[in-house]
Amino acid sequence: MAMMDEETKQEVKKILDSLENEVKIVFFKENINCPSCLPAEEFLKEISSLSQKLKLEIYNKYIDEEKTAQYSPAQLPAIFIETPFSQKRVVFYGIPAGYEFVSFLEAVKTSSSGKPELEQDTFEKLKTMSSKVNIKVFVTPTCPYCPAAVVLAQRMAVASENITAEMIESNEFPGLAAKYQVEGVPKIVINDKVHLVGAQPESSFVAAVIDSSKSG
Template identity: 35%
Template sequence: MEKMLDKDTQNKVREILQELTQPVKIVLIKNEGEYSDIVEQLLDELKELDERIIVNSYHSDSEEARTYQFENDLLPALLILDNDGKDYRIRYYGIPSGYEFTTLLQNIIAVSNKTVNSFTKENIEKLANINKELRIRVFVTPTCPYCPKSVLAAHQTAMLNPKITGEMIEANEFGRISFEYGVSSVPQTVIEVKENGKWVKKGEFVGAYPENSYVEEILKAVE
């Protein structure tokens, strides 16, 4: 089988992963689809580059998969946990390819080192103090150069607050949900709050917002 990561990319990834301080567990929830096979191959190649990356793949119907929280209609799903199995609610739905492969590496390093460096101390405090259950969904495509910034912001927000989940959704792979959310340009960020057990859309914006503007949108959604 032909490698997804060429030699040059492998060398660059090895160099980037030198920043890891602790092992990281990546959980893949898959189905029988082609996209699941692609993500599984990508993760297999990734773990070959650094032994501190541990990959566990489970079918969505398995008992193991049921121990994790994920959207069953958005598979494959990829979760990043720390060495102790702590789930930081970082979710990738679809293939983290193209520009999104970079955010995957950034998130692996962030979880390994338990670092959030996307926000100022003031904004970290604001996001950490949110007391509502929140879901930040970022719709992307692999060829969008502005999408990684939005995805990383959502994932780093999730790392700051156990009530928040940050999701990357590959818009091309999940056309139905993209249509339902009216996605026409990417990145499109949708902010939802759980009310009476259901997710309710409270805000959305298109584009990679600067840090302060992004935080303002999040706070506005939970007012």
């Protein structure tokens, strides 16, 4: 079943045709206890069919053990947007549907170009990082403010090899949402310690990331 109408497909195709470099999409699933894995797979197959610059790889977390060890997907479904610029640092847990489709396309574009749109001061601050930082951004498909937080986290992940950015669809992972006390979205969690609610100005987001890097 097609998830995009013909007009949307043509618009997406134009975006994908403009990609500077090939993008590998690595998808992890399982066949029993993952109700959103099948629609996520169908979504990725549909969008990958629109451009030869998208290369989709599909793995079962519990069968393809070598690939699972290589990528270490924490949740299922898991989508890694991989290029030499982003490596394995841009991740979607859950279907990037609704407003998060914007985040998905932006992740593909930025990972392809390796040229994240960030302020120059942000690049300089990210260069000072010496330890790893994990950014989780909890979202819902109907949240119009969530893509801004997700895209900013992803751009920082492309800019710095010390940052991993994960989009987590709260409705698909209620246990995780409860663990991190997600009562509103976007909810940003940095290194499982720093909690920010709402879309953040770039300067504030970067400052929180740098502080988390220093504190470990």
